[in-house]
Amino acid sequence: MTRPDVTATIDSSAEDDDTHVFDWIDMLLQHGVMTGLIFAITLAIGVAYAFLATPIYRADTLIQVEDKKPAALAGVEHLADALGTAASPVTGEVEILRSRGVILKALEKTGGLIQVRAAASLPLIGDWLERRRALSGASAGSPAALQISELRLPEGYLDSVLVLRSLGAGRYELQDKDGAKLGQAEVGEALAFSLDSGEGGIVVSALRAEAGATFEIVRQAPLTAYREVLRNLIVAESGRDSNIIRVSYENPDEGYACELVNAISTVYIEQDVARRSAQADQSLKFLSGQLPDIERNVERTENALNDFRTRTGTIDIDKSAGALLQRAVDVEKSRLELQLQRDELLQRYTPAHPAIKALDNQLAQARRESDRVSELTSKVPADQRDLLRLQRDVSVGTQLYTALLDTVQQLKLARAGTVGNARIIDMAVRDALPVAPRKSLVVLMAILLGGALSIAAATVARQLRPTLRDVEEVERLTGLSTYANIPESRDQQRISQARNSSGKPSQGLLALQYPDDPAVESLRALRIGLAFALLGARGKSLVVTGPTAGVGKTFISANLAVLLAGSGKRVLLIETDLRRPQLGGYFGLPRGHVGLSSVLAGEASLAEAIHVQPVESGELHVVASGPLPPNPGELLLSEAFQRLLNDVQDRYDHVLLDSAPVLPVSDTLAVTRHAGSTFLVLRAEQTTLGEVRAAVKKISGAGGSVNGLLLNGVMRRRVRFSTSYSYYYQYGRRR
Structure with a gap:
């Protein structure tokens, strides 16, 4: 029976997602x-x-705008509502609160046009130290320690800095922006001084500072101050159609923020009251001017009516004409009231204003209605028609005169007690909690x-600098097989630190001291893999090198040699890096110890250069580099090195050659030409693809070949997720 391929059904999407996260x-x-x-x-x-x-504080106030209109404009507002042109009473008030007329007046009341700050200090830190001193009561250079009640400067010196320096005992000295002295005075004394563009003066009302404390003083130009306030001022309706405006201002001085917001709201209320009072005065003046004319017109129409009755003997109109009279009176009264309203509005608006146009439409309609009444009146007998007209004029004039008298009285009362259409609900108060x-x-x-x-x-x-990270990436990009995936070793780091700190030659082999380390197990796997990788090789010699220095080639050479020797093989480890040798340190050999350079120079025999390192189940023979020669490349190209290599391959099962890096020097090329196989050590997260390709090309160009790659220093995270080693690590820790 055929079994299903279980591995084909495994969903790797979750693993891929995890890998992507771990890659980051x-x-x-x-x-x-x-x-x-x-x-x-x-x-x-x-x-x-x-x-x-510097902390920023916020102060805010609430203003309610009531929809009150002058009595003379009541008809116009009803008309605007009917036409759908009425706007929220808050619409224009927000812009009034943000206007220069309100804000500059508030700045004058609070002295906000005069800016006082402590002399220049370090950004952030200087301000912080000044605030700390102020909290402890030890600050004598803060802006609050100086109060100026008056500062007059010519226009050319607005927004310019003046320097005030305390002399102690309530005296001070004033300097201009260039450091020139302008004069000295005491607190409360007016100091007049001359500047290039005119005269100036200052009155200091308070100075609480030690001698030597300095302050910078600036009188801002009105437009500059207005723009600065506007940047930190928020005026908006608090909720849709609530008719409540919230005014908020932010400033580093919570006291000044509160003071300015209250000043803005107070100035706004004062201006609103003044505006309402002015409107009442204007309406009263207009109506008072109309009253004499209307009164004379009433007297004239009454006299005309009496003369008509005396002349014709007619006392009253009949019943049918009475209804027509009432209608005529209503129409004419409405027309006259609309005309009065239009005349009043024309004193403030142009004829193109929507309110004027609306009144014009109403007047046109009233005239059409008056024409229809006149047409009906023309059908009445002549005596009745004249009597009806005269009684209409008297009635309309009397009612209009009475209404105007009543309106005038109301306007007089309104003018005497004008409160405007806005009121402050909440005044701003100090808030010690900063908003920023x-x-x-x-x-x-x-x-x-x-x-x-x-x-x-x-x-x-x-x-x-794209570096190689894992085995899959290395093999995919290089096309070469990777025979070892060696993780980072914390134990090896401790060994290296101990060897470097001692300053003396001391043995430090990971495979001997920590045989259960994951890196050692990776090298054991490499030892097994070499049995297959070296099949068909042209010799028993194996070169271990790297593209650059610092990839860990000597670490791998030394520990791999120990493991091979421990398996019962006859192993010789030769250090062919004659420029920067490191191998001797792993076996406790001092620098300059008899080695390869001594043998090749004829100064010692091979037997004298061999250091025997006992290992488990055997021994390892090691030949260090020896004294550094002046011509390492020539020694490795010599026939003596070739004879030595041929000789040791006949006597040992494995000959490992720890060679110099390929790219910095060419010494390794002389070694790889005669070696049976070559393995290139890469350092994960350090070696780049370009370095690998360049090293392979350089070796191939010299007649050698790269048999495989060894990836060293792989991060434990990658190894932990590698199936090849995961089980061993967990098992090894429990063992």
């Missing part, structure tokens, strides 16, 4: 120093700003920004 983590760890430094600097800047930046900077948010943003910059920097670094 791995990229950050690869450039850990750089990314950590970027993150730390960004976070430090954010924390410093959060705790050292929000420390937690700033720190959070610094963390996010630091992380983003770190990732970006690591990504750019990887793009600029």
